[in-house]
Amino acid sequence: MTKKHKNWGWVFVSPYIIGFLVFSLYPIVFSGYISFTDYDIFNPPQWVGFKNYITALNMADLWMGFRNVFTYVLILETLQISIGCILAVLLNHAIKGISAFRVMYFMPVLTPIVAVSFVWTYMYNPMYGVLNYLFKFIGLGPFKFTFSGLWVEVVASIAVMSAWKGVGYTTIYLLAGLQNISTDVNEAARIDGAGAVRKFFNITLPLLSPMIFFLLMKGVIDAMQVFDAFYVMQQATGANTTVIGTLIYNNAFEYSKFGLASAIGWISFIVIAILTLIQKRAEKRWVYYE
Amino acid sequence: MNKRIESKRTGKIFVVILLSLGAIIMMLPFLWAISVSLQGPGLAYVTPPQFFKPPYHFDNYIKVFKEGNFLRYAANSVFVSVVCIVGQLFSNSLIGFGFAKYNFKGSQLLFFTALCTMMIPHNIMSVPQYIMWHNVGALDTYLPMTVKMFFGTAFNVFLMRQCFMGMPNAFYEAALLDGANPIKIFFRIYLPMAKPMLATMATTTFMGSWNNVFEPLIYLTSESKYTLSLGLLYIKGNYEHNIELLMAAAIIAMIPVVVIYFFAQKYFVEGLSSSAVKG
Numbered sequence: 001m002t003k004k005h006k007n008w009g010w011v012f013v014s015p016y017i018i019g020f021l022v023f024s025l026y027p028i029v030f031s032g033y034i035s036f037t038d039y040d041i042f043n044p045p046q047w048v049g050f051k052n053y054i055t056a057l058n059m060a061d062l063w064m065g066f067r068n069v070f071t072y073v074l075i076l077e078t079l080q081i082s083i084g085c086i087l088a089v090l091l092n093h094a095i096k097g098i099s100a101f102r103v104m105y106f107m108p109v110l111t112p113i114v115a116v117s118f119v120w121t122y123m124y125n126p127m128y129g130v131l132n133y134l135f136k137f138i139g140l141g142p143f144k145f146t147f148s149g150l151w152v153e154v155v156a157s158i159a160v161m162s163a164w165k166g167v168g169y170t171t172i173y174l175l176a177g178l179q180n181i182s183t184d185v186n187e188a189a190r191i192d193g194a195g196a197v198r199k200f201f202n203i204t205l206p207l208l209s210p211m212i213f214f215l216l217m218k219g220v221i222d223a224m225q226v227f228d229a230f231y232v233m234q235q236a237t238g239a240n241t242t243v244i245g246t247l248i249y250n251n252a253f254e255y256s257k258f259g260l261a262s263a264i265g266w267i268s269f270i271v272i273a274i275l276t277l278i279q280k281r282a283e284k285r286w287v288y289y290e
Numbered sequence: 291m292n293k294r295i296e297s298k299r300t301g302k303i304f305v306v307i308l309l310s311l312g313a314i315i316m317m318l319p320f321l322w323a324i325s326v327s328l329q330g331p332g333l334a335y336v337t338p339p340q341f342f343k344p345p346y347h348f349d350n351y352i353k354v355f356k357e358g359n360f361l362r363y364a365a366n367s368v369f370v371s372v373v374c375i376v377g378q379l380f381s382n383s384l385i386g387f388g389f390a391k392y393n394f395k396g397s398q399l400l401f402f403t404a405l406c407t408m409m410i411p412h413n414i415m416s417v418p419q420y421i422m423w424h425n426v427g428a429l430d431t432y433l434p435m436t437v438k439m440f441f442g443t444a445f446n447v448f449l450m451r452q453c454f455m456g457m458p459n460a461f462y463e464a465a466l467l468d469g470a471n472p473i474k475i476f477f478r479i480y481l482p483m484a485k486p487m488l489a490t491m492a493t494t495t496f497m498g499s500w501n502n503v504f505e506p507l508i509y510l511t512s513e514s515k516y517t518l519s520l521g522l523l524y525i526k527g528n529y530e531h532n533i534e535l536l537m538a539a540a541i542i543a544m545i546p547v548v549v550i551y552f553f554a555q556k557y558f559v560e561g562l563s564s565s566a567v568k569g
Contacts, residue, residue: 008472009397012388015381016404019441024407027418034418041424087312093305103555104313107320110547112501114519115540118526119323122334122533130322130339164316196301225413228503232523245413252417253508265414272411 035262045259052263062264065242066271068155072243073223075159076166080219081212083163084170088208089200091171092178102175106168113165117232120161121146151239158233158241162226170215177211178204206288213287217279224272244268320544327351327537334533350538357528360539362514363521370432370517371499377439378446378495379488385442386450387476391462401451408444420508430511435502439495446491453487454480489557493550500547518543 035052037045056062091102108116123131124145135141144150145157185207189199227245234241244264252261326334328346355361389401423434457480465475481488506520516524522543529536 005466005472006392006394009388009392009394011472012392012476013385013397013400015440016385016388016442016447017400019381019438020403020407023419023438023441024410024415027415027422028410030418030421031414034421041421090305090309090312093302095302095306099555101309101313103552105316106551107548108316110497110551111544112503112519112522112547114503114522115543116319118522118536118540119319122326122537123319123322128335128337128339133337133339164319168316221409221411225411227413231507232503248413248417249508252420258417258421262414262417265411265417269411269414 031262031265034259035266037259039259040256041258042256048259052260053267055260056263056267061240061242061247062244062267064151064240065244065247068151068241069224069226069243071152071155072159072162072226073220075156076162076223077216077219079160079163080167080170081216083167084174084215085205085208085212087167087171088174088178089204091175102172105171108165109168111165113228114232116161116165117229121233121235124157146233147235147237149237149239151241154234154237154239154241158229161233162223162229170219173215174208174211177208181207209287210289213279213283217276220275220279221272224268224275323537323541326534327541329534331532331534334537347534350534351542354535354539354542357535358525359514359516359521360525360542363516363518364542366515366521367500367518370435371496373432373436374439374499375492375495377436378443378491381440381442382446382450382491383481383484383488384476385447386452387454387480389447389451390454391459391480404442404444404447408448416504416508423509429509430515431509432515434509435499435505446495449487449491450484453484457483486557489554493554493557496550497547 034045036047036049038048038051039045087105091098091105123129124147126132126142126144126147129145131145132142135143143157144153146154148154148157181204185203186199189203194202225245226243227249230241230243230246231249234246248261248264248268251257251264322341325340325342327350328342328348329340329350330345330347333340333343389397419434420429423429428434461479462475465479470478501519502517503519503523506517507523510516510520513524522539525539526536529539
């Protein structure tokens with residue numbers, strides 16, 4: 001843009017600079033510092049070295065938390081990506097009323113998690129919930145879902161709810177990716193006599209792989225930090241269904257152990273960073289770039 | 291050739307059937323909640339479950355509004371959401387414009403920091419931010435949820451920058467010759483052209499704020515200040531034996547977001563998908 005006005009750029013971005021310093025940089029540095037201290041917010045922080053990290057790594061709840069969160073991420077991402085791909089392909093057809101379908105699939109994304117959790121908890125109820133009633137017709141169950149004493153059943157039930165809530169979001173991105181695939185490729189495949197299923201696996205999926213990769217990276221980072229879904233869906237059943245998000249919440253805002261909570265936060269950050277790097281390394285094995 | 295058209299038609303019918311089946315599964319929780327919310331007391335615990343069986347008790351919805359501070363929670367949520375929307379529209383458009391149209395020294399580096407902040411886990415940020423608001427004595431106010439909205443958020447800065455970069459620079463030069471200053475150029479010429487993106491941003495901000503439960507949970511302690519999501523958690527216990535009222539409350543909380551999305555839908559999908567492809 002004009003040379004004369006170059007410095008106006010600073011004026012326009014100044015809110016961002018202030019916001020970055022106050023709401024991003026300072027909190028990160030401060031969080032790093034207090035993770036090495038005992039800090040209850042009312043008394044000044046006491047330097048304790050690596051004590052919080054050692055305490056955290058010796059907590060059974062931390063490892064249970066990682067176990068639960070990994071299981072959750074695995075189930076959630078498998079469901080979301082696979083169903084999302086199928087839905088995107090189906091929704092990519094030029095059919096009358098297709099936009100009504102798009103709205104319906106997107107609806108769960110919009111609705112507040114607390115309201116949604118009321119409905120799902122009621123549907124999951126082993127005594128009078130509608131799901132066990134419906135499952136009986138196809139010869140499944142009965143399940144106890146989130147009311148189960150088995151951690152796997154609880155985590156899987158919450159993951160299924162989250163997948164229902166989030167699949168519309170994944171689908172919209174995949175749909176955008178599909179619409180970028182040129183029609184020539186599909187036309188060429190048709191002339192070569194490829195059927196719908198073959199076309200899906202040999203053409204659509206490879207061309208969609210960069211978008212799937214993006215969604216998988218973002219999805220894993222988000223799901224590793226899950227808090228809301230577990231906080232609102234958990235029942236007191238005796239199963240250990242701690243996740244890292246609720247562990248940090250409890251230590252910070254229930255027990256006022258802000259140093260320990262920060263240490264757990266940084267440990268989870270390292271785990272997320274490692275997972276992201278692994279995914280990035282695996283990228284060239286399956287992601288196809290034109 | 292005829293054969294091909296025919297197979298295409300059966301293909302389409304097949305797609306519609308699959309999509310309808312999927313839609314029923316997706317809508318089932320909503321339909322179920324509406325059905326139960328219209329039932330009389332006690333019927334929610336009956337087996338087999340009743341589905342839209344008359345008589346319908348529409349007064350369940352009125353009961354919810356009368357119960358406790360429900361209306362107050364809703365009003366609080368509206369207030370917080372409106373402030374957040376104003377803050378986000380104002381700050382992100384200014385910042386995005388700055389990054390898009392001025393190539394000042396360090397702008398690349400600064401924009402890179404914006405992208406980096408998107409990757410910081412909010413699990414790490416919530417604790418120090420809470421301490422910060424505690425230290426300035428702003429706990430139990432709406433400040434922690436709203437103030438930062440006036441300083442831009444990384445993803446929306448990114449969207450606005452993309453949006454302004456797509457607009458020709460020639461308007462800027464022309465306006466300069468007419469003697470306009472940059473502030474005027476921004477507000478009079480470029481901002482009106484960004485309306486679709488602003489609509490998208492207003493919708494996503496509204497959704498984020500209306501559905502936010504973590505921040506109200508840690509920051510708000512007075513019951514009269516609760517937002518709707520937090521209020522719902524609070525009154526949940528009162529309805530332990532009146533599931534139909536709990537469902538009515540849940541439906542009421544869902545309606546505003548669905549209605550707003552319905553009106554903004556056109557812009558919304560556009561904005562989301564354009565950012566997704568380039569992102």
